[in-house]
Amino acid sequence: MADFKPVGKVSCEPKSIKLPESVELFGNLKNGKRFAIDIGCSLTKIAYYSTTKHKQSAQSQRRKSSNSKLSVTNSIGAECQTRESPVCSQNWDKNNISGNYVRPINSGEGFDNQTEFSHESTSQKCSQKSCEVEQMSRLHFIKFQTKYIENCLDFIENHIVGNKELVKGNTIKVTGGGVCKYAGCIKEKLGVLVDTEDEICCLIKGTNFLLRNVAKEAFSYQQNGNPEYVFQSVDSDFHPYLLVNIGSGVSIIKVTDEDRYERIGGLSIGGATFSGLGSLLTSAKDYDDLLELAENGDYRKVDVLVRDLIENDYAVTSISGDLIAASFGKINFTNGESSQKKFSEADIARSLLFTVLNSIGQVASLYATMHNVNKVYFGGYFLRNNPLNMEVLSRSVNYWGDNKIRALFLRHEGYLGTVGAFLKGAEHWQKESSIYGGSKYFSSDGVGSSNQSSVNCNDDQFSVCPLLLDPETYCPDTEDLTKDEEAREYWLQCFEETVEKFAKKAVESQPGNPSAASRAESFKEKFLVRLREWKTNPKIHGALSVRSILDSIELFLHEFDFPDPYxxxxxxxxxxxxxxxxxxxxxxxxxxxxxxxxxxxxxxxxxxxxxxxxxxxxxxxxxxxxxxxxxxxxxxxxxxxxxxxxxxxxxxxxxxxxxxxxxxxxxxxxxxxxxxxxxxxxxxxxxxxxxxxxxxxxxxxxxxxxxxxxxxxxxxxxxxxxxxxxxxxxxxxxxxxxxxxxxxxxxxxxxxxxxxxxxxxxxxxxxxxxxxxxxxxxxxxxxxxxxxxxxxxxxxxxxxxxxxxxxxxxxxxxx
Structure with a gap:
């Protein structure tokens, strides 16, 4: 597997998000090894399911009989350390960690290795009467370059399937444009039957599920806003909306209900346009290099602006002088020779990115106006949750939509189809288990009649404190570390000095767990990367404050299975x-x-x-x-x-x-x-x-x-x-x-x-x-x-x- 490389940078990845307990569709899968595949032109994505055990405080007479929960985790190898769930190799653990520090206690008093608990019950009492064992279920995501599809299948065989004989003849759900090309390879390599699911159907199913069940899944973005990221509350009434899925090309889908949708248009200018032209015009080796170039470029040195054409009469035309009049307009031919060499690669990359995204934003706004829809969700792995991408799309939609259309983004934007395919599989496995309840691949207690949409989301809804004197101007943070350089330098250095202790104490909180040390080390690496990013660009992850730093620590803690070190x-x-x-x-x-x-x-x-x-x-x-x-x-x-x-x-x-x-x-x-x-x-x-x-x-x-x-x-x-x-x-x-x-x-x-x-x-x-x-x-x-x-x-x-x-x-x- 020397040629295999995971795709994307850790800093651009979405974070772990816990789904509500009441999503009963997954309850029957807690002992199963289930997965689904989405094969795109450039990327192949896998969603697979695992469970972990954690100790928590609880009151026996108030606790529920089942305390199984589901998290959605992107991971280039999420930790899945249970008897039934496979142990992923260390190469896949680097994007999944957290940490904290804790008062010294006798190691024998701590929580023992999670794998020693039986899976017969998801809510077992501990030796302390105020404690119980919580089983947390997780849906993990992995991505590969499609050209390495055989290495992808090796990963599935070695780390998810385990013994191929045990799954021989089982059916897996596969979606995406590459299904037909690679279906035979999947059957041969894994010994499973391939059930193809419609790509758009899976996109919508995955999007609806995430919007309905995952807090902080959708958000709007405004550069230099306060805050820059405004998260949308989980809401049962989010229809209608447009889903603009940006892959190699662009698909635009109008969604009016859970199962009512229509592909109303598309665009051939998409991710492949940016990558293809970028490879011709610059020396960038891949998308991430090209995006990094664009982040450091200045499109105004390449594009012709309105002010370049009309010097002082903008008021007459009612057009801002800062608008782009002609993309790449300053690159021309002189004496039959290209003048490209006069322009930096960074400026060219930024102009190219703006050309692609502005085109997508304009077309999306026009379709939204035509169909009387005021919400546009952008999906697809092309965006990477990158602030520059989101800012350009937001501005484009605001401009062409006359500020009447909201541009919204999704934290798991690149895995919508993968989630949808997995949900399709979960429905199939639910029916199957009702017949074969004793199968070793399923929990024997079966699944109730509830489906994925019958979720009580009230507990996941948020609101502004009704007693704030001025809720419109309220900002919780006392210090804005994006503006206060002295405070920023102090707090980032302060947290950097304590990261080793965070990692050490995280390990101490799980004595006897063989994966704790490696997960804590990965936490330390990831948190240090985040601190370095903040030092370089304080706004890279939105508004920076002591609160956001502390929240990141807790987020990484849960992300890497240190849910409660204290x-x-x-x-x-x-x-x-x-x-x-x-x-x-x-x-x-x-x-x-x-x-x-x-x-x-x-x-x-x-x-x-x-x-x-x-x-x-x-x-x-x-x-x-x-x-x-x-x-x-x-x-x-x-x-x-x-x-x-x-x-x-x-x-x-x-x-x-x-x-x-x-x-x-x-x-x-x-x-x-x-x-x-x-x-x-x-x-x-x-x-x-x-x-x-x-x-x-x-x-x-x-x-x-x-x-x-x-x-x-x-x-x-x-x-x-x-x-x-x-x-x-x-x-x-x-x-x-x-x-x-x-x-x-x-x-x-x-x-x-x-x-x-x-x-x-x-x-x-x-x-x-x-x-x-x-x-x-x-x-x-x-x-x-x-x-x-x-x-x-x-x-x-x-x-x-x-x-x-x-x-x-x-x-x-x-x-």
Missing amino acids: LKQKELENENAISLFAEHIRKIDELDSETRLRKLIMYLLAGNMFDWGAKEVAALLETNNFGFDEALEKIPQRPWLIDSLDEWIKRLEGPPHKCATVFVDNSGLDIILGILPFIRELLRRGTEVILCSNSAPALNDVIHRELLVVLDRIKCICPIIREAEETGRLIAMESGQTGPCLDLRRLKKSLCEEMTRRQVDLVVIEGMGRSVHTNLNTFFKCESLKVAVIKNRWLARRLGGTMFCILCQYRNGST
Whole structure:
């Protein structure tokens, strides 16, 4: 396989995206080795299915009987380390990793090798009563150059099929323009039957599935926008739309429903035009080289602009002088000899790219106008999610569509047909398994009657916080690292210095797992590549902030099967904190009213010290000699950096709030000895409380399912909390966030509706990530309280304070 090379650059790849639990179509495939192939003129793409096991916190009486989930992962070798799923070679692991760091614990207390768990149940209880094993199912993608089709089939045979005799006579789904040419080769090499699926049908099926089920699948792009990437919420009503699939050529398809579509047009100028002419006009060896040339070129040195033809009378023509009047218009013939040598290859490549994309954008806009459609999704591997490609198409559609048509892009743009073919196969396997339920290739429990479109997407819908004072101008990030060079240099260097520890701690979180070290090493490599990209071009992946860097770490974590490195640590710290809770509350209740209210803020601050994401605090925690009392001693004397404590105490002398929404931070001492006594006081005053925690793991932050476990334990100790939960005055809800910061533009829709229904009049935000890195300057329509310890020396100095300085910011809603 010396000649085999995967296609494309890691930086251009889409990321792992978890699909909802309720997509039952895949439940029956958890023990199967299933795959589908999409053979194009240039690229061959494979979608294959695997499962992995992870430990998670859960409450046995609340958990579902099946906790199987599906992720969609692009990978040049996704990790698939289970007994039934094949182990991909190390050559294929480089695009699939994540990492974090964790407090030292006995390796015997950690989560053992995932492969040791039986596949008989997808929701098994662990030795700890608050834990269970979660099975995560994944659909992986691989791409090859079609000219290496035999090497592609070797990969399938060696890494997916395994023993060819076991699959002999089985049927696989294949789509794409190269099916007829290579069907015989597939049959001979793999010993399977080839079932050909219509290419356009698979494109639409895959697109509908991703749009309906995958959060952040579709987005619009605007260069220098704030934000540059605006993601479309998962919505059951996204029809009608045009799908413009850019491959070697271009197909334009109008989609009006799940199964109603029509190819209404196309264009011969597409990816092959760019690659073909590019190879003639430049020395670029492949598409990626050509695109890199274009990124560094200037089309204005090659193209004739309107201003070159009409000097000062643009107003008369109503045409902008910056518009391209003639592509390649400045290249001409002099004395019968080409003047191409006068122009740089980069300028030529950029002009060529603009010629192709502007043509596609114009034709797409005209078809959308003709058919009264206002959404155009661009698909096809040609785009690569590249910002330059997306910007040109967006501008072209906006111009020709008079800003009435939206240009939208897809994260898995290159795999639409592959997903569709796999879905076709899944439908076939579902029917097959109902007859051959005992087959070794299928789960014996079968599949229900639900099909892929009967998905409850409510939990995946997001909305803007209804209490923002000015939601139109709201930006969560305190610092814009694309503009602030000093801050950018500091934070990128800071994260680069910690990447080795991230990788090390990720490995420690999975003792006994033979693939953990290689996956962690790949995480380190990928994260360092991302940091270098940001240093070179801060805007390469959209707006850059501390939030986006932290989110990338968590994204890579999940992408490479380190879903929750802090799980065991959080469990241990929760147990310790719960054992201290009764005595802690007893001492609080002995205090007079004003002293108690002040102490509760101090306890909030002390709890917020326990943040494993803060480098200097993590060093303290690793000594195992840093507890709640030690944290209290670190709180500086007043006045604090931002100090509204007196105003807050005075406000509490007045009538109680109707309802408070509290965004919480860390597990352990933070949530149990800091937040819970604070909200207990609010409850005692007659205030209803919505406790909002992350939907997915990030560092040692408490997540929703863990918070439910903690509340069930605490209500056995505290009658006030028990009564409030039983009467509905205290509820725990998911925020929809998956990182250590807080973006109030993307809260769970159900949370926003509950905030409105309960008439929330107090918003409390705790923690440095949620109230300093983000939302420091955010104003609300109602009262707000932000509380955090600033645990970074550089940031503290920049804000005018010292290490461990305090944010205690109360606003009454009008200031």
